[in-house]
Amino acid sequence: MNKNILILLLAGGVGDVMLSLAALKPLKELYKGCRITMMVKKGMESIVGLCPLADDILPVEGGDLRGKNFDYWLKEVKKRRFDIGIALWSRASEAHLLFRAGIPVRVGQDSRLLYSFLFSHKVSVRSEHGDLKSHWTQVMLDYVRAIGAEASEAEIPIIIPDDGSVEGMKKLLEDISGGKGPFWGLQVCKGLAVTPDAWPCRYFASLGDAICRRLGGTVVLTGSERELPVIECVADMMNSPHCITAGKTSLTDLVSMMRSLSGFVAPDTGPGHIAALAGIPVVSIFALKSDFPSRWKPFGRLAEAVVPEKRSCPVKNCIKEKCSRCFECYNDIDPDYAAERLAFLCGLAGGENN
Numbered sequence: 001m002n003k004n005i006l007i008l009l010l011a012g013g014v015g016d017v018m019l020s021l022a023a024l025k026p027l028k029e030l031y032k033g034c035r036i037t038m039m040v041k042k043g044m045e046s047i048v049g050l051c052p053l054a055d056d057i058l059p060v061e062g063g064d065l066r067g068k069n070f071d072y073w074l075k076e077v078k079k080r081r082f083d084i085g086i087a088l089w090s091r092a093s094e095a096h097l098l099f100r101a102g103i104p105v106r107v108g109q110d111s112r113l114l115y116s117f118l119f120s121h122k123v124s125v126r127s128e129h130g131d132l133k134s135h136w137t138q139v140m141l142d143y144v145r146a147i148g149a150e151a152s153e154a155e156i157p158i159i160i161p162d163d164g165s166v167e168g169m170k171k172l173l174e175d176i177s178g179g180k181g182p183f184w185g186l187q188v189c190k191g192l193a194v195t196p197d198a199w200p201c202r203y204f205a206s207l208g209d210a211i212c213r214r215l216g217g218t219v220v221l222t223g224s225e226r227e228l229p230v231i232e233c234v235a236d237m238m239n240s241p242h243c244i245t246a247g248k249t250s251l252t253d254l255v256s257m258m259r260s261l262s263g264f265v266a267p268d269t270g271p272g273h274i275a276a277l278a279g280i281p282v283v284s285i286f287a288l289k290s291d292f293p294s295r296w297k298p299f300g301r302l303a304e305a306v307v308p309e310k311r312s313c314p315v316k317n318c319i320k321e322k323c324s325r326c327f328e329c330y331n332d333i334d335p336d337y338a339a340e341r342l343a344f345l346c347g348l349a350g351g352e353n354n
Contacts, residue, residue, distance in 0.1 A: 003034040006082040006103070008094050010041050010063035013191060014251070014270025017044045018277060019299060020088050021156045022137040024053040026149035037080070039073075046252045047274075050158040065093035077101040086143050087119075095119060107143050121146040133294045156299060158277050160259055169249070169257035173220060177243040182217040184342070185258070185275065187266030188234050189227040196233035200330045205237035210335035211265065212240030214343050220245055220261065222254065222271055263342050267330075268296055276300030281345035283338050287329040289313070302345050308332035 005027060009020045017040055024036055037056040038048045041063030048054050058076070065073055070093055077085075078101045085098035087108040095115035098106040108115075110122040123146050126134055137154035145151060160166065173183050188204045208219040219238070223231050223246035231246045249257060255274055258264070264275035265283045268291050275282045276298030286293040286307045293305035313329035 003031040003083045004081060005031070005034055005036045005084045005086070006039060006077065006080070006098075007036060007086045007088065008039045008090070008097075009088045010039065010060055010065065010094065011089055011091065014044070014047055015268075015273040015296070015298075016089075016136075017047050018156065018158075018270070018273045019136045020140050021048070021051045021054070021158070022140045022154040022299075023086070023088070023144050024051060025155050025157065026141065026144045026151035028053055030144070030147075030149040037082070043251070046250075046255070050160070050255065051156070052159055053157060065091075065097055070097065073097060074100055077103075084147065088140060088143060089125070090115075105147060107146050127295060132292060135297065135299070136295050137299055139295075154299065156277055160255060160278060165253070165256040166259045169253055170260040172245070172248070173218075173243070173257070173260055176245070176248075177218045177220070177241070180218045180241050182215070182262040183220050183260060184211050184215060184217060185220050185222055185261045185264040185266075185271075186211065187222050187264070187269055187271045188231050189223050189269070190267040191269045193226065194230060196230050198326055199230050199233075200327050201230060201233040202237055203330045203335070204234045207265065207335040207338060208234065208238050208242055209240045210339040211342065212242075214336070214339040215263075215346070217241070217262070218243060220257075222246060222249075222257075263346050265338060265342055268293075272298045272303075276303040281342060283342045283345065285330070285333055285338060287327070287333055289329070304341055304345060306333055306338050306341055 035055045038054045039058040040048055042059040042061045045057045045059045048057050082103045084105040085103040087094040090108045092115045095108055095118040099118040106119045107121045108119040109125045110116050116122055123142050127139055141151040186208050211219055219242040221231050221235055221242055221244045225247040228247050231244055235242055235244055258275050258278035258280055261280055263281040266272035267285045272282055272284045277300060281302040282298050284298050284305050286305050293307055297305040311332055
């Protein structure tokens with residue numbers, strides 16, 4: 001009998017969802033003909049939809065299973081009669097959902113006194129037990145290894161739709177930049193709700209200028225609409241050709257746009273993962289002490305993490321949610337060095353304009 005499998009990932013952002021897709025291929029190989037349903041936070045279905053191994057998607061508003069939402073989804077999950085439920089980086093509500101839905105095989109993390117006992121197969125999440133080196137895809141594979149899947153190397157198959165959207169995004173870039181390619185993506189923000197005076201705007205402006213000096217063309221400043229004040233501040237400080245796509249593109253548009261970029265530079269954030277899986281060169285900047293580049297580097301052959309050689313940041317608890325000093329640690333990474341690494345990944349070690 002073909003297995004009916006539910007995978008839950010209701011926390012985290014774009015990067016977390018993309019890296020979780022590494023779990024799908026080993027399941028398809030272990031259970032030939034199985035059907036995999038992904039339950040994700042609403043808004044992430046466009047990312048999961050890029051993976052041909054995901055047979056169905058259940059978007060949950062806000063990623064929240066508490067209260068009346070729990071009752072609704074419990075009925076839905078029961079109705080679908082899943083054989084296996086896998087809760088990636090679970091919370092109590094997800095463990096209870098799998099248990100109360102009567103799913104026979106329930107996979108989730110150990111070390112949770114209030115709900116780990118609800119799982120039939122418990123996973124020791126290596127990052128919680130001192131492992132600072134394993135990539136997050138390997139953590140995701142541990143969940144399917146727990147039920148017998150053989151998985152050594154991770155693979156994340158995605159397909160960029162060939163429906164005219166790629167050409168449409170290319171035309172958008174040409175229109176708003178005056179056609180001055182090649183185009184180099186620069187993600188200015190880190191997915192935080194920050195104001196221009198609380199973010200190192202001058203650093204990212206210098207980074208954009210360094211990319212243009214090294215590689216020519218136009219820097220495309222990407223981001224969400226809520227990040228526009230910061231992005232516009234960076235743009236005002238830049239001296240090189242640039243254009244802004246933030247607020248003009250959806251998440252789906254951003255995926256298509258990656259095919260029109262020659263390379264991408266970003267702090268540790270979701271668009272860097274999108275760029276890497278789209279197959280373009282990516283330099284990911286890991287400035288904070290808690291960024292863990294070995295774990296969170298974008299997954300791709302042409303992706304590279306850049307970290308400070310020396311840290312001058314005086315903040316002891318240097319994590320993105322608690323920084324109170326305008327993220328000064330970014331200044332410890334030379335913008336010219338980051339641009340040089342991008343040139344190297346593009347096969348332009350000497351930095352010639354292409």
